Amino acid sequence: MVEGRIPEERRRRKPTKSGVLLSEDVIVDCALRLVGQHGPDALSVRRLGAALGCDPSALYRYFHNTDDLLLAVADRIIGETTRGFEPDTMAWRDGLRELALRIHRGYREHPRVAALAAYRVTRRVHEFRAVDAGIGLLRRAGFSDEDAVRHYSAFVDTVLGHAALDAAHLALPVERRAADDRAWEGVYAGLSAETHPQLAAVRGHLPLMAGSSFEAALDLLLSALAAAAPTRDG
Structure with a gap:
């Protein structure tokens, strides 16, 4: 059982x-x-x-108990987001990217659940399949078994960490979320060059801080994995 x-x-x-x-x-x-x-x-x-x-x-x-139910809820989200995902039909890097986008999107669609469950291990069927798929993609990239597990851990923690962060932002009341987003083009962009020279030098780009950094972080991670992978056809 x-x-x-x-x-x-x-x-x-x-x-x-x-x-x-x-x-x-x-x-x-x-x-x-x-x-x-x-x-x-x-x-x-x-x-x-x-x-x-x-x-x-x-x-x-x-x-x-309710914790057991919470894990089942989290596994349901994983199942919904990975339905139709077929990693064997794509290059390993594309497969990891799609898996990441699916998981991130799933928790963003359920932001209040993400705050409770994104960091949990469900120990259920949909998570089993997702982990198996992710490690399989990394083994197909040519990584040793040990490295495939280590890299998958870094990969999924990055995905889930961003999912929880972005979901928590979405779960804020609208006015608080808007105030946080406006701070980058308002308070931060208005800081003096005398006291904060680095922020002043990039003030025109600070509104970028208001958006999610998930896809940028994902691309950096995938590029690092591709550079380290023994197989170059990712």
């Missing part, structure tokens, strides 16, 4: 009071919706039970 999974015999087989037939997918759907609407505090068995029309204790037939 995969770690974290509840045995089949413990699962509910009759509808809830609201007519919903409980399943792992139904509970994960509800958790995604509630966290997206109300934030991390919505991930409680009480609120989930109320939303699903069932006794909160019924959820324990499917998940050990």
